[in-house]
Amino acid sequence: MVKESNIGSDELDRAKEIYKRVVDEIKKVIVDMDDVIEMLFIGLITRSHILLEGVPGIAKTTLAKTMAKTLNLDFVRIQFTPDLLPADIIGSYVYSQEKDEFYLRKGPIFANLILADEINRGNPKTQSALLEAMQERQVTIEGNTLSLPDPFMVIATQNPIEMEGTYPLPAAQIDRFMAKVIVEYPDKESTIEILERYTTGYIGEVEVALSYNDIIELQNLVLKIHASQDMIDYVSNIIEVSRRLPQIKLGVSPRGGIALLLASKAKALIEGRDYVIPDDIKKTALHVLNHRIYLTPDAVFEGITPLDMVKKILDSVEVPT
Secondary structure: OOOOOOOOHHHHHHHHHHHHHHHHHHOOOOOOOHHHHHHHHHHHHOOOOEEEEOOOOOOHHHHHHHHHHHHOOOEEEEEOOOOOOHHHHHEEEEEEOOOOEEEEEEOOOOOOEEEEEOHHHOOHHHHOHHHHHHHHOEEEEOOEEEEOOOOOEEEEEEOOOOOOOOOOOOHHHHOOOOEEEEOOOOOHHHHHHHHHHHHHOOOOOOOOOOOHHHHHHHHHHHOOOEOOHHHHHHHHHHHHHHOOOOOEEEOOOHHHHHHHHHHHHHHHHHOOOOEOOHHHHHHHHHHHOOOOOEEOHHHHHOOOOHHHHHHHHHHHOOOOO
């Protein structure tokens, strides 16, 4: 495999060390979530957004808060509820009687790291208020367009759709997330560690692990990671197969392919490589593609899940050597 990037070995070593430092700090608080932490970091350095799905009580919110402390970013948590309005997120113009004029009252969206907690408890109109922010990194309030801070990242959590009081995210909204990560219950050993930590007060104090300049540097380095023509063809073939399988009603879009290749480049960078290998693509595809595949009614009735289909696609596409 020919390497054609212009990244020095010292930059690669530094990127790998920064990632390790971030993980070590987060794990002072969070137990048994290595894959989830990795995808959140990949989302950060690819200027993307991540959706976390799992039942309540498995530390999704705690993870987002801990990550914000580790990254030293301006952090805001927005609790989504059925009565939350778009203006509650992006802001609005408010009349001041004292000054006899309208002034802009910015909403909580104007932060570096947004935790959209239980996003599927918000109504569809409020969910859609995030679309422009996530895609364009700007918001429009009464005809005025305002830029959002840089870096800007949304981490959304949602409870499984079958739970009461939730609204399924529309396809246009869910496609704005680079990845949907399923947060599982911890195993028995990890559960014991969690119980011991949180009932004795023994929770580590998180320290800042990287600077603003580090984040920007890593975001720029990701774009320099080399993906050979074989790797690009591999991603293209995966996308193509996702559109042909009879169990799939709607396959992966070009945006999904871009997300997969970017995530693979970020995976290579945090492992200290300046080029993408097939394993980078296969490992990130499980999270990047599972929310972009829509099954036929018959497939759903048979109990097939989008993640099952992603695994089937990866098994059926020839891996470049």
